[in-house]
Structures are given as C-alpha cells and as structure tokens.
Amino acid sequence: MSALGHYLEEEGLATVAISLIRPQTENTKPPRALWVPFELGRPFGPPSEPAFQKRVVLAALRMLERGDGPVVIEDFPDDDPRATQDLTWRPPFTPAAGAAGPADSLAARLEAEVGQLRDAHERWVAQHHRTTVDLSGLPIGECARYVADWLRGKAPPSPREGYSAPLILRFAVDDVKAYCLEAAAAGTAKPSSRQLSDWFWNESAAGAAIYALREVLQASDDDRLKLIVANFMVPAARVRPG
Amino acid sequence: MTRLTDLPPAQAKRLAELECPNFETRPWVTGSALSQRRVAIVSSAGLVVRGEDPFRGRDADYRVIPSTTRPEELLISHISINFDRTGFQEDWNVVFPLDRLRELAAEGAIGSVAQTHYSFMGATDPVQMEPYARELAGRLKQDAVDAVILPPV
Numbered sequence A: 001m002s003a004l005g006h007y008l009e010e011e012g013l014a015t016v017a018i019s020l021i022r023p024q025t026e027n028t029k030p031p032r033a034l035w036v037p038f039e040l041g042r043p044f045g046p047p048s049e050p051a052f053q054k055r056v057v058l059a060a061l062r063m064l065e066r067g068d069g070p071v072v073i074e075d076f077p078d079d080d081p082r083a084t085q086d087l088t089w090r091p092p093f094t095p096a097a098g099a100a101g102p103a104d105s106l107a108a109r110l111e112a113e114v115g116q117l118r119d120a121h122e123r124w125v126a127q128h129h130r131t132t133v134d135l136s137g138l139p140i141g142e143c144a145r146y147v148a149d150w151l152r153g154k155a156p157p158s159p160r161e162g163y164s165a166p167l168i169l170r171f172a173v174d175d176v177k178a179y180c181l182e183a184a185a186a187g188t189a190k191p192s193s194r195q196l197s198d199w200f201w202n203e204s205a206a207g208a209a210i211y212a213l214r215e216v217l218q219a220s221d222d223d224r225l226k227l228i229v230a231n232f233m234v235p236a237a238r239v240r241p242g
Numbered sequence B: 001m002t003r004l005t006d007l008p009p010a011q012a013k014r015l016a017e018l019e020c021p022n023f024e025t026r027p028w029v030t031g032s033a034l035s036q037r038r039v040a041i042v043s044s045a046g047l048v049v050r051g052e053d054p055f056r057g058r059d060a061d062y063r064v065i066p067s068t069t070r071p072e073e074l075l076i077s078h079i080s081i082n083f084d085r086t087g088f089q090e091d092w093n094v095v096f097p098l099d100r101l102r103e104l105a106a107e108g109a110i111g112s113v114a115q116t117h118y119s120f121m122g123a124t125d126p127v128q129m130e131p132y133a134r135e136l137a138g139r140l141k142q143d144a145v146d147a148v149i150l151p152p153v
Helices: A002-010 A023-026 A052-067 A103-116 A120-127 A141-151 A165-184 A193-202 A206-217 A223-231 B008-017 B085-089 B098-108 B128-144
Strands: A015-019 A031-033 A071-073 B038-043 B045-051 B063-066 B075-078 B114-120 B148-150
Touching: A002 A015, A002 A031, A002 A052, A002 B128, A002 B148, A015 A023, A015 A052, A023 A031, A023 A071, A031 A052, A052 A071, A052 A103, A052 B098, A052 B148, A103 A165, A103 A206, A120 A165, A120 B045, A141 A165, A141 A206, A165 A193, A165 A206, A165 A223, A165 B085, A193 A206, A193 B085, A206 A223, B038 B098, B038 B128, B045 B063, B085 B128, B114 B128
Parallel strands: A015 A031, A015 B148, A031 A071, B038 B114, B038 B148
Antiparallel strands: B045 B075, B063 B114
16 A cells, blocks of 8 residues: 555655555555565465565565665566466365355355365365454354355344444355365465366355345345445456346 | 456456545655664555454554464455455465564564554555554554555555
8 A cells, every 4th residue: 555655654664565556556656666466465476485475575675775766666577476277276075066046045055065165174274274264253154154144035133243234244255255265275286366266256155155145135225235245245357247 | 467457457447547645745764774674564455363353344544463463363354355365365474474574584684573563454545544654653663663564455
C-alpha cells in the first residue's frame, strides 16, 4: 500500500513498499517501491522457497540505502517458480461429478465433503504445522453447517456475539475455502494456485455450494447480505456470465 | 507469468485505474546503512492474530502483530477474495516475511527486527487510514524502528 509509505515517511520513517500492481504505484508515487512480477496474494513470491523470498526482501530493503529519491521504483527480475503446474499433483479425492443440483443436495454434499477432507487436512497440519482456518471462530464442521443452512434457506442467526450473521457467513465461507484448499494441497506435490483453485471452483462440492449460495442469496431483501454474497464469495475471475 | 495482464481484463482495468490519493508533498527520509537499521513490517493484507478481532468490511485501523507471534497464529481477514491465499496457507513468509527478517538480522544484513509489526486492510480508502498511520509512526519510533517494509497482498 503505497499511501501508507507516504504517511509514514512524512512522519520521519524511511519506508519501502512492495508493489504488485505497477500502474497503481506509479500513480501514488511512494518514496520507494519494489515491483514484483508475482500474482496477487504473493508479495514475496513462492511459498517454502526461503532463499528466493530473502532475495525479494533484501532487494526491497537495499532501496533504503539509495540517495536519489524521492520516488524510486525498481523491478524485481525473477518470476515465481511455483507459478508453474505440478503435473504429479492429484486432488484428495474425485468428488461426485456435477457442479449443479438442487440447493438442498449441494448443502448436504458440502457438509459431507468437509468430513471427507478431514484426514487430508490433518496431514496438511502435520506437514506445515499451521492452518489459516478460524476467522469465523467456529469448528469446521459447524462452519460447513452454517454455510449449508444458508443454502437451505434457513437464514440462521449469528452464533457469535458482536458479529452479524452476514459477516459470520462471509468468514465461514472463507474458512471452508481455506480448509478445502489446505486439504487439497497436503502431500509432497507442489500444485500451483491455479491448479488448486481450478479444483475448488470446478470440481469440489464446496465450490459448487458457494456458487449456488451466491445465486440464492442475491434474491434476498437484505441489501448488506446481497452486497456480501455478490462481491465477497466467488472471485471476480470465477464468476460465471449470465 | 503472473502479471496484471494475466487477470481478467475488467479486473485488471479496475486495479490499474484504482483512484489513488494525489499527494502534494514528496517526503524522503534517509538514514544509516542497512546493517544498522531496525526493520518493521507494516502489511496491508488484513492480517490478524488468531483470537483477535478480524477486520470487518473496510476498517481503517490496524492490528498489532507481536514478533513473538507464531506462524500458526496468523490469519488473513482481508475483505477481497480476488487474490491467492494458498501461498500464505503454506508459508506465512509469502505475505509476512518475519522469518526472513530474522535470518537477515542473524547474518548482519540488517541491524535488528522490530519488537512489534502491524497490519492494515488494504481495500480501505487510504484517506481513512491516514490518522491511524500517523499514530502508528509514533509507536514504531518508540520501538526505535528506522526502516519499514510495506507489503500489500
């Protein structure tokens, strides 16, 4: 975020921004920025490649020693080696075919799939010693149930004090996605983000359920809910025309 | 290849043309050699320590990430879903390179790593973030930070 660099620098702190979108950085004109040719979400490049990441960090920090600013933008030269497909990768199981179906059926398949993925997810946690599931604060089974109940038309109340039902729904959807994608990446293969997201949105029951949820809830009378389901569930690149 | 040209045209156009503040000043702070600097991460990835309040919508404030935070404790609560999260899921350094900073400090390439790091949620209007950013500058200085790396997501 280049604007943060401007504010902090005005307060007397030297900053260097990582830039993922060069035209934005050129417009904002931060004191220093290193543009990197990586996909959105990966400002330091490939996961589990510490030497590569360190080169990115150091290239950025070395810009603090330049004396020819303000407004210097450098380009990191190397692409993310993990952006290429790993053809040895296989999803954890081949789900029942068909991305469509009645909402009740999709809701049941979503809950069943989360259960089926438990072993794979446990392998993931053992392998990486972490999970990013927990935004909703609900155990994953309850998370899947909460999303599924919305799909069944139940409009369940928020189970968490201080959080609205639409907000918990958004967090629960994020948690279901994270759980499925972590489970799908368990093992020694190194799938690209494209491979994982293709599986999730084209093959998994969870992906089909989230597509259906977006359709169903856009007919809601609740404008806040409509806004959330329209913009914060299915990525723009995955929204199907029509 | 993962450049802007790889995104759907409508998304790429929206990102490239996103309205940015038009600043009237061009601040530029110089300092000691990198090997003497104390470095903090100020992310805009909507990072939050597990159990703390996630970002809701476009909150303009920031979250505190102590350097004692472990990888299994850090979550992303960014409102946007239009970026890859699988890299962060596998390795937090993809977004929050604390391990790399520690290595650089151990090697003497940087002076030290800050005691505390921070995260904003980058989809927020920068103008709304400004008072929080200026307040944060004071906290960073109290920690003797003199170099800030600003990763987006």
